[in-house]
Amino acid sequence: MPRLRADGAVIHPDCEITDCEFGAFTEVGRSSRLAHVAMGEYSYCDRVCDLANAEIGKFANIASFVRVGATDHPLDRASLHHFLYRSESYWEDAEDDAAWFAQRRMRVARIGHDTWIGHNAQVKPEVTVGHGAVVAAGAVVTRDVAPYMIVAGLPAVPIRARLAPHLAERMMALAWWDWDHARLRATLGDFRALSAEEFLEKHG
Numbered sequence: 001m002p003r004l005r006a007d008g009a010v011i012h013p014d015c016e017i018t019d020c021e022f023g024a025f026t027e028v029g030r031s032s033r034l035a036h037v038a039m040g041e042y043s044y045c046d047r048v049c050d051l052a053n054a055e056i057g058k059f060a061n062i063a064s065f066v067r068v069g070a071t072d073h074p075l076d077r078a079s080l081h082h083f084l085y086r087s088e089s090y091w092e093d094a095e096d097d098a099a100w101f102a103q104r105r106m107r108v109a110r111i112g113h114d115t116w117i118g119h120n121a122q123v124k125p126e127v128t129v130g131h132g133a134v135v136a137a138g139a140v141v142t143r144d145v146a147p148y149m150i151v152a153g154l155p156a157v158p159i160r161a162r163l164a165p166h167l168a169e170r171m172m173a174l175a176w177w178d179w180d181h182a183r184l185r186a187t188l189g190d191f192r193a194l195s196a197e198e199f200l201e202k203h204g
Contacts, residue, residue, distance in 0.1 A: 004025040004026070004027060005024070005025065006025065006181070007024065008022050008023075008024065008026065009026040009028055009039070010026070010027045010028070011027075012027075012028060012029055012030040012031075012032075012047075013031075014030055014031045015028050015029075015030070015031065015032050015033065015034070016032075016033040016035075017033075017034050017035075018034070018035040018036065019035060020034050020035070020036070020037045020038070020039065021037075021038045022039050023039060023040045023043070023058065024041045024042070024181075025041055025042045026039050026040075026041065026043050026044060027044035027045075028044070028045055028049075029044070029046040029047040029049060031047060031048045032045055032047065032048060032049040032050070032051070033049070033050050033051070034049075034051045034052070035051075035052045035053070036052060036053045036054075037052070037054045037055075037056065038054075038055050038056065039056045039060075040057045040058035040059075040060065041058045041059075042058055042059045042177075043056050043058060043059060043061075044060070044061065044062065045062035045066065046062065046063050046064040046066075047065070048064055049062060049064065049066045049068075050066075050067045050068075050070070051066075051067070051068045052068070052069040052070070052104075053071075053104060053105055053106075053107060053108050053125060054068045054069045054108065054109045054110070054123075055108055055109075055111070056068075056110075056111045057110075057113035057115065057131065058113045058114070058177040058178075059114045059115075059177050060111050060112075060114070060115045060116075060117070061115065061116040062111075062117045063117060063118050063119040063120075063121070063137070064119055064120075065119055065120040066117050066118075066119070066120065066122070066123075067121075067123070068109050068111065068117070068122070069107070069108070069109040069124075069125050070124060070125065071104055071125075072104070072107075072125065074100075084097065085097035085100040085101065104125075107125035108126065109123050109124065109125055109126065109127050110127075110128040110129070111123065111129045112128070112129055112131035112133060112147065113131045113175075113177040114131060114132050114177055115129055115130075115131065115132065115133050115134070115135075116133075117129070117135045118134070118135055118137035118138070118139065119138070120137055120138050121135045121137060121138060121139045121140070121141070122139070122140045122141065123135065123141045124141060124142050127141055127142065127143065127144055127145075128144045128145070129141065129144075130144070130145055130146050130147030130149065131148070131172055131177075132148035132163065132168060132171060132172070133145045133146070133147060133148060133150070133151070134149075134150040134151070134162055135151055135152075135156060136151065136152030136153075136156070138152075138154070139152050139153055139154065139156040140153075140154045140155050141155070141156045142155045143156075145158075146158070147168055147172060148161055148163045148165075148167075148168035148171070149161055149162065163196055167196055167200065170200050171196065173204075174200065174203060174204050176203070187203065190202060
């Protein structure tokens with residue numbers, strides 16, 4: 001793993017990056033495609049991810065082959081095909097459908113802080129994955145995920161809470177993801193050694 005940077009993202013080879021913002025200590029895995037994404041500090045995506053129209057919190061862990069904010073096709077028209085809106089690619093005298101692309105951009109997916117999106121999972125547009133939540137490998141998330149909930153399946157459904165509700169509430173109130181880099185280093189031993197409950201007792 002490369003040494004990450006305080007001034008932005010480490011972007012691995014063969015990526016396509018369009019109109020994105022990256023916080024400190026972020027990373028984009030090889031052959032990933034990101035468009036209109038804001039990625040918070042310490043978050044990363046692994047190899048071959050496809051993220052679009054997304055707001056990603058801090059400390060998000062996005063595994064390989066994940067898709068967030070997958071774009072859609074028109075279901076109520078004579079054709080599904082993208083010649084309808086990528087028209088410039090087919091005719092010299094036709095323009096792309098700017099209104100269609102603007103509508104897509106507005107359908108933002110939101111990934112909370114300290115989340116884990118498993119390998120080959122999908123999070124659909126306009127879905128929010130709450131802080132501390134886990135999306136199992138291969139899941140397709142079509143509805144909002146509550147904070148600190150683990151979801152799995154197609155479509156994804158709740159499996160169990162990652163933390164008991166009273167601990168989840170305290171963790172969100174603590175909001176350790178807003179601590180500065182020096183404080184994170186100073187408490188690294190506690191992050192490693194203590195259970196969530198013990199950590200809250202010491203730092204909450």
